[in-house]
Amino acid sequence: MRKEPLLAINDLVVEFRIGRRTKINAVSGVSLDIGIGETLGLVGESGCGKSTIARSIVGLQKPTAGQVLYKGENLSSKTGRQLRNIRPQIQMIFQDAGASLNPGRKIGKSIEEPLRVNGRADRHERYQSSYKMMQAVGLDPDQMYARYPFEFSGGQCQRVSIARALILKPRLLICDEPVSALDVSVQAQILNLLEKVKLRFNLTMLFISHDLAVVKNISDRIAVMYLGKICEITEASELYQSPRHPYSKLLLASIPEPFPENRKNKVKRNIRVMPSSVCPPTGCRFYIRCPKAQSMCSKVEPKLMTSGKNGKVACHYPLPNTITK
Amino acid sequence: MRLGVAFWISLCWIAIVVASAASARWWAIPEPDRMDWNHICAAPGTIINEVVLQPGKEMEISKYISLLGTDTKGRDIVSRIIYGARISISIGLLAPLIGLLIGGLLGCLAGFYRGAMESSIVVAMDIILAFPGLILLLAVTFYLGSNLQNLILSLGFLTIPVFCRVARAKTLALRSLEFVQAARLTGAGNVTILYREIIPNVIIPVAIYGLVVVAFMIMAEGALSFLGLGIPAPTPSWGGMIADGREVLDEAPHVSLIPSAIMFLTVFSFNLIGDSLRNYFEHGKSQI
Amino acid sequence: MTNGGGTQTLLRIKDLQAWLPTNRGLVRAVDKVSFSLNQGRTLAIVGESGCGKSMLARAILGLLPPTAIISAESIVEFKGQNLIKTPKTQMRRIIGREIALIFQDPMTSLNPVMKVGHQVAEVIRYHLRTSRQTARKRALALLDLVGIPMAAHRAAQYPHQLSGGLRQRVAIAIALACEPKLLIADEPTTALDVTVQAAILDLLVELQQETEMSMILITHDLGVVAGRTHETAVMYAGKIVEHSSTSELFNGMRMPYTRALMEAIPHLSNRPHTVLKAINGQPPDLAHLPTGCRFAPRCRKTRDLCTQREPELRDINNCGHRLACWYPLNRKEI
Numbered sequence: 015m016r017k018e019p020l021l022a023i024n025d026l027v028v029e030f031r032i033g034r035r036t037k038i039n040a041v042s043g044v045s046l047d048i049g050i051g052e053t054l055g056l057v058g059e060s061g062c063g064k065s066t067i068a069r070s071i072v073g074l075q076k077p078t079a080g081q082v083l084y085k086g087e088n089l090s091s092k093t094g095r096q097l098r099n100i101r102p103q104i105q106m107i108f109q110d111a112g113a114s115l116n117p118g119r120k121i122g123k124s125i126e127e128p129l130r131v132n133g134r135a136d137r138h139e140r141y142q143s144s145y146k147m148m149q150a151v152g153l154d155p156d157q158m159y160a161r162y163p164f165e166f167s168g169g170q171c172q173r174v175s176i177a178r179a180l181i182l183k184p185r186l187l188i189c190d191e192p193v194s195a196l197d198v199s200v201q202a203q204i205l206n207l208l209e210k211v212k213l214r215f216n217l218t219m220l221f222i223s224h225d226l227a228v229v230k231n232i233s234d235r236i237a238v239m240y241l242g243k244i245c246e247i248t249e250a251s252e253l254y255q256s257p258r259h260p261y262s263k264l265l266l267a268s269i270p271e272p273f274p275e276n277r278k279n280k281v282k283r284n285i286r287v288m289p290s291s292v293c294p295p296t297g298c299r300f301y302i303r304c305p306k307a308q309s310m311c312s313k314v315e316p317k318l319m320t321s322g323k324n325g326k327v328a329c330h331y332p333l334p335n336t337i338t339k
Numbered sequence: 340m341r342l343g344v345a346f347w348i349s350l351c352w353i354a355i356v357v358a359s360a361a362s363a364r365w366w367a368i369p370e371p372d373r374m375d376w377n378h379i380c381a382a383p384g385t386i387i388n389e390v391v392l393q394p395g396k397e398m399e400i401s402k403y404i405s406l407l408g409t410d411t412k413g414r415d416i417v418s419r420i421i422y423g424a425r426i427s428i429s430i431g432l433l434a435p436l437i438g439l440l441i442g443g444l445l446g447c448l449a450g451f452y453r454g455a456m457e458s459s460i461v462v463a464m465d466i467i468l469a470f471p472g473l474i475l476l477l478a479v480t481f482y483l484g485s486n487l488q489n490l491i492l493s494l495g496f497l498t499i500p501v502f503c504r505v506a507r508a509k510t511l512a513l514r515s516l517e518f519v520q521a522a523r524l525t526g527a528g529n530v531t532i533l534y535r536e537i538i539p540n541v542i543i544p545v546a547i548y549g550l551v552v553v554a555f556m557i558m559a560e561g562a563l564s565f566l567g568l569g570i571p572a573p574t575p576s577w578g579g580m581i582a583d584g585r586e587v588l589d590e591a592p593h594v595s596l597i598p599s600a601i602m603f604l605t606v607f608s609f610n611l612i613g614d615s616l617r618n619y620f621e622h623g624k625s626q627i
Numbered sequence: 628m629t630n631g632g633g634t635q636t637l638l639r640i641k642d643l644q645a646w647l648p649t650n651r652g653l654v655r656a657v658d659k660v661s662f663s664l665n666q667g668r669t670l671a672i673v674g675e676s677g678c679g680k681s682m683l684a685r686a687i688l689g690l691l692p693p694t695a696i697i698s699a700e701s702i703v704e705f706k707g708q709n710l711i712k713t714p715k716t717q718m719r720r721i722i723g724r725e726i727a728l729i730f731q732d733p734m735t736s737l738n739p740v741m742k743v744g745h746q747v748a749e750v751i752r753y754h755l756r757t758s759r760q761t762a763r764k765r766a767l768a769l770l771d772l773v774g775i776p777m778a779a780h781r782a783a784q785y786p787h788q789l790s791g792g793l794r795q796r797v798a799i800a801i802a803l804a805c806e807p808k809l810l811i812a813d814e815p816t817t818a819l820d821v822t823v824q825a826a827i828l829d830l831l832v833e834l835q836q837e838t839e840m841s842m843i844l845i846t847h848d849l850g851v852v853a854g855r856t857h858e859t860a861v862m863y864a865g866k867i868v869e870h871s872s873t874s875e876l877f878n879g880m881r882m883p884y885t886r887a888l889m890e891a892i893p894h895l896s897n898r899p900h901t902v903l904k905a906i907n908g909q910p911p912d913l914a915h916l917p918t919g920c921r922f923a924p925r926c927r928k929t930r931d932l933c934t935q936r937e938p939e940l941r942d943i944n945n946c947g948h949r950l951a952c953w954y955p956l957n958r959k960e961i
Contacts, residue, residue: 041636059820059822059823060790060791060820061790072522072524073523073524074520096491098526101524101526102525102526105524106521106524108516108517108520113516113517113518114443114516114517114518114520114521115521116518116536116540117518117523117540118539118540118543123883126527127522127525127535128524128526131525131526131527131531131535132524134528167421167676167677167909168676170909171911175521178521179524182525196845196886197675197676198847198848198849198850198891198892199847199887199888199891199905199906200676200905201891201893202673202891202892202893202903202905202906203905203906203907205893205903205905206902206903206905209900209902213682223819224820224821224822226821226895227892227893227894228893229893230893230895230897230899231893231897231899231900231903232899232900233899234899250899251898251899254895254896264822265821265822266821267825268821268824268825268826269821269895271823279364280465320636
């Protein structure tokens, strides 16, 4: 018996117009939902539309069609005043943490800024909140409150960014490739931090990345995207053990596995042709790169159908479920 | 990166110029428009004897050294330089201020909102730039009179497009950075974002650029006065003084050269200050 | 992974030191680094951001900022020629021709206003002095070699019209245009997607094996090196702390830092929500280095000697596995 999801996206479509003639179909009919307290991972290559989905959820991007439902209510049908109460509950952290901080503002003040804008607290309370939040993300407030972003490394800037996102006590945190620009060692620190704050602040998370290993570690369920469409949604562990969609299998095979003996899923990668989102092909969008493609795949687009216990896959010939019960 | 020696020396010079202009009244110098027909075009360092006649007292002879000499009408050059500085500094500082406030704001609006607002502002700026500035000044002078206020306003008007361009460029660069999007997420509206995120980061580079405009304005005033289009005589102005000394360039070059040198030093100082500040701020923001 | 041939030493670095004066102090970006590379062999240099690996590449090529200082004892010998003493005019003949360099961000390393085919052809014409037709033909062949589909069509495009992966392939084509003896790839895949990373790395390895050129692969991700390079050197705070053949390294990492780097990588086989073994703290400020071992403040196995004296890079078992640690991990801990 599933409870009502905190966030649900129904048939989201986002199209961009460049110039007068070119239209980019960034997101073409995506539906997914995130339960309360869950972490949903969203994974896919650059340009597949995952960041666009994130921006549509937080209101930085207007969807061309479809609905974004938060706690069951459609966000696009709300007035500005109603949104003002809802928007602080959905916050986001970005990939380039340094650029997401105002370069002329001290980081302690940057963390306070959301409180200031919303008129929530007076000066003393803001300082206290900022101080405590800095401690919660592993920064030393006494040393670092009055410093500027350019004095910090990428990892530290990301901590500041997380602190700022959490100060309004949001329910839903969207992480748009937060560790992609960081060293592997710093990446581990930030991922651990995100798990920690998720528990402490009772967050629901949407974690976006192009790196499946990172996503798998932090997510409960994972949605795989390709060129604006969802290929597969399933439990994180099941995706690894038995990917159903050929693209999921390709992604798994691409993870740089340090120990060559563990390199399974060696798939012949066809890198010769790369389709674009300006002119999406008819039928399945993965057709050209798919090692298992057959004639129906180029004509009819597969729909997202239930597979297994909790998963969904959009493929005419999904890979067999190899999980033994 | 520290502010170098050049910056401090330039700052001192400007401080001297501004301070002396402001406190001119209290200096023991002759009136700037007092003509001494006995000592025209006197060389710097001439000792001038003056006969002071006061009713009921004895005749006194006082001597004083004219530090920089006198001009073609016997007026003391030091005094005229100092009083002329008032004109140059007023125009130099106030005209760009008009440009900065109006042009800077328009540039920020154009770069931030884009679309129709940007197009219309850019077109307006292009029109002002294309319009011959000299004609505008002539027209203003002719119809509204040639005084300090009109000169400041019309020169200021002509600097608006330049500030608008710089502000717009900076705004465009900033608005695509994530921190503006992050500010939106906190619930900030457009106006809040403009004045809390964009403008504070734009104003410093634009103001520093403005110092170069200041230097240019001082030169522009000099040129206009030289051509007779600036502040009319007898108010002293550096350009006017240079024009005065044109006829006697052979015999008494100091009449033109001294105000030229003073103007050069002032303009150069503003440029140096602008450059030093720009290096200082930009270097601080970048990493190794 | 075939064993690269050639016992001829192509590149010899000894006691290379590069310092940068900054307003924080003197940054010791590269501090007494020594290694040799033979013809046909590949070396991976692995380290976190700020450890000096990019500075090392630039120091070898003489591309350091003008304020940088290279100490007098530093030796950088390429085919027997001392590169530090070589004048700039001669270096221009070597860089691009004998030694090629690939940067991290292909968007800024390609000329944005020149078509990509032209950029490749330009390098060929400059170094090899061929005619325009020959250069163009060779450029197209190279673009095809690096796996760019529809090479002729793509050659007429500008960098911004290509994806990140394609741009990096163009950069590789430019690097290989004159058949260099040594290729230095400075984090070539860090800015790319994971799927493209694998393809680009495999391409580099494949091309290296075909042309028998030597390669130095610089990266911060230890995971990408396995099975791809002959040797691996791990750098920390300007020094090499472990250096051995890649297979030996992955079979037995003796230096705690290398071990920690390895453990920080999230593995696909982890159960979800595993706490990753992150390395606490941050790399030291290169202008204010601690006494003793530079990794000691973050190491889990620090003992007294570690904070007092700096360990030197020594050969521990006489088969080329060099290590700079007082208490290397023993067999049980690996």
